[in-house]
Amino acid sequence: MLTMGSIVLGVADVRRAVAFWTEALGYVPRDEIEDDWVVLVPAEGPGVQLALGLSESPVQEHPRVHIDLYATDAADQAAEIERLLALGAQSVDWDLYPEDPDFVVLADPDGNRFCVIDTAHG
Incomplete structure (x- = not known):
């Protein structure tokens, strides 16, 4: 049986995204922040991980996933x-x-x- 691991967002600036999402959700980086990748986890207790990966893809005006x-x-x-x-x-x-x-x-x-x-x- 599979379980949900992470939701992954493509971002243009990983460190800027980390600054926003850690404050928005009360999450912390699981490991050291890289310039192209980081996984955020709840500071306390269980919850879904949010991974932020460097991407050059354009943002979708009406995304299929959010x-x-x-x-x-x-x-x-x-x-x-x-x-x-x-x-x-x-x-x-x-x-x-x-x-x-x-x-x-x-x-x-x-x-x-x-x-x-x-x-x-x-």
Whole structure:
């Protein structure tokens, strides 16, 4: 039986991505940070690893795979979005929102899309 090992994001600047994602998620590098690769793990307890690898591929406007980050309610979602924007995330002008979305699409400093979801939303 297979288990999930890591989610891997391609990034243009590994060290910049490490700075953003460690602060965003409370993760730490598992090993020494290389210029082309690093694996981040939760600072405390279990969780999915996030690997960041140097990539020259262009960012996808509508990626087929992305990360969902969960907030406990609308107030927590708003606070987390504000915090992530202060860390260097970017607002995304997302053209595929449904009528009453429970998520907000942001991009990390490398342009990788991710969602912040209000898990208490109707």
